[in-house]
Amino acid sequence: MRVGVLTGGGDCPGLNAVIRAVVRKGVTEYGYEFVGFKDGWRGPIEADTMPLGIREVRGILPRGGTILGTSRTNPAKIEGGYDLIAKNLEKLGIDALIAIGGEDTLGVATKLHERGVQVVGVPKTIDNDLSATDYTFGFDTAVNIAMEAIDRLHTTAESHHRALIVEVMGRHAGWIALHAGLAGGANVILIPEIPFDIEKVCDYIEKRFQSRYAPIVVVAEGAVPVEGTMELASGELDAFGHVRLGGIGQRVADEIEKRTGKEARTTVLGHIQRGGTPTAFDRVLATRFGLHAIDAVRDGAWGTMVALRGTDIIRVALSEATGALKTVPPERYAEAQVFFG
Numbered sequence: 656m657r658v659g660v661l662t663g664g665g666d667c668p669g670l671n672a673v674i675r676a677v678v679r680k681g682v683t684e685y686g687y688e689f690v691g692f693k694d695g696w697r698g699p700i701e702a703d704t705m706p707l708g709i710r711e712v713r714g715i716l717p718r719g720g721t722i723l724g725t726s727r728t729n730p731a732k733i734e735g736g737y738d739l740i741a742k743n744l745e746k747l748g749i750d751a752l753i754a755i756g757g758e759d760t761l762g763v764a765t766k767l768h769e770r771g772v773q774v775v776g777v778p779k780t781i782d783n784d785l786s787a788t789d790y791t792f793g794f795d796t797a798v799n800i801a802m803e804a805i806d807r808l809h810t811t812a813e814s815h816h817r818a819l820i821v822e823v824m825g826r827h828a829g830w831i832a833l834h835a836g837l838a839g840g841a842n843v844i845l846i847p848e849i850p851f852d853i854e855k856v857c858d859y860i861e862k863r864f865q866s867r868y869a870p871i872v873v874v875a876e877g878a879v880p881v882e883g884t885m886e887l888a889s890g891e892l893d894a895f896g897h898v899r900l901g902g903i904g905q906r907v908a909d910e911i912e913k914r915t916g917k918e919a920r921t922t923v924l925g926h927i928q929r930g931g932t933p934t935a936f937d938r939v940l941a942t943r944f945g946l947h948a949i950d951a952v953r954d955g956a957w958g959t960m961v962a963l964r965g966t967d968i969i970r971v972a973l974s975e976a977t978g979a980l981k982t983v984p985p986e987r988y989a990e991a992q993v994f995f996g
């Protein structure tokens with residue numbers, strides 16, 4: 656059996672741990688051969704490959720990023736993109752493909768499966784917004800990085816009597832903001848799922864300044880104000896049609912300064928949340944996903960994705976995983992609201 660492996664979409668701490676586990680178990684227990692496709696779907700579209708054996712995966716467990724490279728290449732946007740992939744897989748003698756990615760990458764994998772390609776998916780995103788899995792690897796690392804930043808911002812905010820705004824990733828879902836904000840003791844958390852009222856945010860800020868603490872606001876990059884209450888800038892689109900975000904933190908700071916007269920500054924954590932070594936939780940989860948993904952290949956469980964349910968790794972249909980995003984339910988947000996202000 657010759658198995659192709661690719662990583663697509665934004666990178667994420669733990670990708671290398673998945674690749675390592677897939678290859679180690681696949682070679683030693685099942686005698687499979689592996690081919691690495693470079694840079695997400697660009698690899699199979701252009702037949703751009705790299706060797707992927709035990710030697711290539713030595714020492715990569717703690718390394719962030721992905722040794723295969725990644726991209727947001729979308730085969731649907733390239734003429735004959737899906738046909739090119741099918742043709743190249745056949746030409747390269749690939750019997751099965753393991754696609755490691757988020758909603759976009761796994762959406763492409765779903766389409767390929769419908770066309771008869773033997774594919775297994777592994778969920779990945781720091782945003783933790785994929786349905787059908789309780790957690791994705793990379794999320795815990797991102798939350799820990801954001802929490803550490805919030806801890807540091809508390810002391811400098813207090814010294815200067817300033818409001819500090821921390822903008823974290825999370826395009827459609829506020830999981831990183833919610834968890835990092837809860838863990839870091841934020842005074843307000845703004846998430847994409849629930850449009851915020853800037854007046855209320857300012858009330859929380861004022862209230863916090865009345866105590867000896869300075870306020871910390873955690874805002875997800877995809878958070879939006881209640882319609883008509885604040886102006887927003889629009890951004891460019893990527894190949895999957897997503898707006899390139901970033902900027903809401905600064906807008907919130909500007910409004911706070913204008914409305915309260917208090918100094919407000921913004922820290923945008925950006926790609927720092929996605930870089931570097933994964934936490935122990937993410938290394939273990941990614942490793943288990945890899946081990947179970949190669950078992951799915953052995954069982955011919957095509958069109959499935961490995962997922963975490965409780966503490967078990969299960970298989971779900973790829974279509975189930977990419978059908979709807981997992982967003983923060985209002986009752987989870989309400990838990991955090993107890994600490995606002």
Ligand code: F6P
Nearest residue numbers: 665780781782824825826900929
């Ligand atoms: O989907 C993961 C993610 O990190 C989002 O949180 C963020 O909006 C996006 O990727 C940023 O992508 P890029 O690095 O391509 O700008």
